[in-house]
Amino acid sequence: MLALQFPPLGHIVDWPNFIGGNNAWYGVNKVVLIYLLAMLATMLIFIVGNQKKLVPTGMQNVAESAVEFIEDGIAMETMGKEGLKYTPYLLSLFLFIFFCNIFEIIPGFQMPATARIALPMFLALLSYVIYHGAGIKAHGPLGYFKHALVPPGVPIALLVLVIPIEFISKFLVQPFSHTVRLFANLLAGHILLVTFAVLSSGLWTLKWYAVFLPLPVVAVVFFTAFEILVSFLQAYVFTLLTGVYINAAQSHEH
Numbered sequence: 001m002l003a004l005q006f007p008p009l010g011h012i013v014d015w016p017n018f019i020g021g022n023n024a025w026y027g028v029n030k031v032v033l034i035y036l037l038a039m040l041a042t043m044l045i046f047i048v049g050n051q052k053k054l055v056p057t058g059m060q061n062v063a064e065s066a067v068e069f070i071e072d073g074i075a076m077e078t079m080g081k082e083g084l085k086y087t088p089y090l091l092s093l094f095l096f097i098f099f100c101n102i103f104e105i106i107p108g109f110q111m112p113a114t115a116r117i118a119l120p121m122f123l124a125l126l127s128y129v130i131y132h133g134a135g136i137k138a139h140g141p142l143g144y145f146k147h148a149l150v151p152p153g154v155p156i157a158l159l160v161l162v163i164p165i166e167f168i169s170k171f172l173v174q175p176f177s178h179t180v181r182l183f184a185n186l187l188a189g190h191i192l193l194v195t196f197a198v199l200s201s202g203l204w205t206l207k208w209y210a211v212f213l214p215l216p217v218v219a220v221v222f223f224t225a226f227e228i229l230v231s232f233l234q235a236y237v238f239t240l241l242t243g244v245y246i247n248a249a250q251s252h253e254h
Contacts, residue, residue: 013116013187013190015029017029018030034109035113041095045062045095049061050063070087074094074239074243077240077243078240083243090239090242093238093239097114097123097238098231100114101186104189104190104231105224105227105228105231112227116183120238124176128175134246134249138252139252148166148170149167150163178238181234181237181241182234182238186230186231189227193227
């Protein structure tokens with residue numbers, strides 16, 4: 001009887017370079033290709049959708065809907081009118097992450113680029129620089145660190161405990177959690193899809209297991225549909241948290 005062979009974790013997230021050797025710094029593999037395609041898709045929405053029709057249609061409608069969604073659902077909700085100036089960054093962030101995520105279900109790719117921690121970490125650190133920069137601009141360097149590390153109303157005697165806790169929370173844990181939330185959710189979904197796809201393939205091959213074949217096939221269909229929702233939600237959550245962090249950094253009230 002044949003045994004099911006599940007691929008090791010490294011096999012489902014690491015891809016060989018098809019441009020350059022595997023150790024070349026300029027190597028291009030499937031994940032890098034997804035980065036490029038996601039970037040192009042984000043740009044094309046607004047290049048093609050940059051039209052002046054009074055009644056938007058096609059790509060113009062998609063572009064305007066995306067802008068309204070980010071403005072009303074994230075910028076205004078988290079920062080008010082002050083947040084509208086961050087719409088271009090938040091919009092680009094949301095669309096790029098969504099496109100990187102959605103390649104999980106596209107045949108031939110079937111890999112979310114955000115399941116590799118490098119991209120979520122880079123985007124989290126980029127947002128980290130932006131929201132701390134916004135805080136320094138709003139309060140000044142010393143004023144911002146006081147704003148971030150010293151909650152109002154805390155007795156002086158407790159500051160020796162509170163300041164290190166606030167520093168660890170806002171300057172170390174916050175970007176880490178921002179990274180891991182996106183990375184872990186997409187990696188978990190990718191592993192689920194691979195698991196049930198391998199199980200379906202194995203049950204198709206092993207004759208006496210064939211009676212159970214509909215179960216993993218249904219699971220693959222269900223989790224594929226679920227990953228579409230996850231792709232959208234995780235892009236939204238990552239972008240929403242960026243807006244929340246910017247607002248907290250530049251707010252003049254706790």
